[in-house]
Each structure stands twice: as structure tokens, then as C-alpha cells.
Amino acid sequence: QVQQVESGGGSVQGGGSLRLSCAASRYSITYKPMGWFRQAQGREREGVASIGSFGTTIYSDSVKGRFTISKDNAKNTLYLQMNNVKPEDTAMYYCAASAASTAYSVGLRTSDFALWGQGTQVTVSL
Numbered sequence: 001q002v003q004q005v006e007s008g009g010g011s012v013q014g015g016g017s018l019r020l021s022c023a024a025s026r027y028s029i030t031y032k033p034m035g036w037f038r039q040a041q042g043r044e045r046e047g048v049a050s051i052g053s054f055g056t057t058i059y060s061d062s063v064k065g066r067f068t069i070s071k072d073n074a075k076n077t078l079y080l081q082m083n084n085v086k087p088e089d090t091a092m093y094y095c096a097a098s099a100a101s102t103a104y105s106v107g108l109r110t111s112d113f114a115l116w117g118q119g120t121q122v123t124v125s126l
Contacts, residue, residue, distance in 0.1 A: 003027065004078075006095050009120030016085055016124075022078040022095030022117060030073045033098035033106035035113055036080045038091035038122075045094070047108020049080060056105040062088070085124045092119040 008020040020036070035050035049069035050058045057069055068081040078095055096113035098106050106112055 003115050004095050004097065004117045006093065006117045006120040009093060009122045011123045011125065012085055013125055014086055018082045018085065018122060020080040020082065020093055020095075020120060020122075022080075024076050024078070024097070027097070027115075028073075029071055029076055029078060029097070031102045033100055033103045034069075034071065034078045035096045035098070035106065035108065036069060036078075037094045037096055037108075037110065037113075038089075039094070039119075040091040043091075045110055047110070048093070050106045050108055051078075052105040053102040054104065058105060058108060060108060082122070085122075087124045087126055090122060090124050092121050094119045 003026050004022050004024040006022050031053040033052050036048045037045050038048050039045040051069045066084045071078045095117040097115035099114035
């Protein structure tokens with residue numbers, strides 16, 4: 001059964017913005033460490049951003065200063081605000097929940113995450 005569903009992807013011009021959402025079901029994200037990953041065609045999945053149980057965030061160098069991870073516990077939803085997007089941001093974006101129940105912070109290794117959504121495609125044109 002699907003436990004989280006991503007939405008908000010689409011096509012955007014370089015310099016534009018998108019907000020991705022990840023609605024979780026069957027578990028609470030309130031203290032769950034969560035993350036966003038992406039996978040471009042022909043490349044390995046890479047970590048983009050993570051948020052720990054109490055709001056500590058980690059970003060990859062490639063998106064630092066442009067992307068913001070956040071969550072709305074009342075809506076049980078994780079977000080990724082993407083600003084000033086670039087063509088190299090083109091990828092399938094995945095929401096993931098950590099294998100741990102709680103953690104002050106969580107890194108961007110795929111092995112630290114246990115639950116994955118089906119992804120939402122982001123395409124950035126020049």
C-alpha cells in the first residue's frame with residue numbers, strides 16, 4: 001500500500017519556482033526524519049535535502065540557498081520549495097522517510113531511508 005504520495009512536479013523555465021509536496025498516510029511525520037532525493041536519467045539517486053525530528057535541515061551543495069525543505073505536521077505533509085531552478089535540477093524527485101523513528105538530523109544517504117514514494121517529475125528548460 002502507498003504510504004506517501006508526491007505531487008507538484010512539472011515543467012518550468014530556468015529561474016522559476018516549484019513546490020513539491022509529499023502527503024504521508026499510515027504514519028505520522030511529526031517526529032519522523034524525512035528527506036527528498038532525486039534521480040536524473042542515467043544517474044544514481046542522490047540526496048537533496050533532509051529534515052530531522054526537531055527541524056534540523058541538511059542540503060546538498062548543489063541546492064543550498066535555492067531549495068527549502070519544510071513540513072506541516074497538521075497536514076502530515078512534507079514540502080520542497082524549489083527556487084531559481086536550473087536545467088541540472090531536471091530529475092524524478094522522491095520523498096523518503098527515515099528508517100529511524102526519531103533523529104536530531106539525518107544525512108542524505110539512501111541507505112538511511114526506508115519508505116519511498118513513487119516520485120514526481122521535474123523538468124527545467126533553458
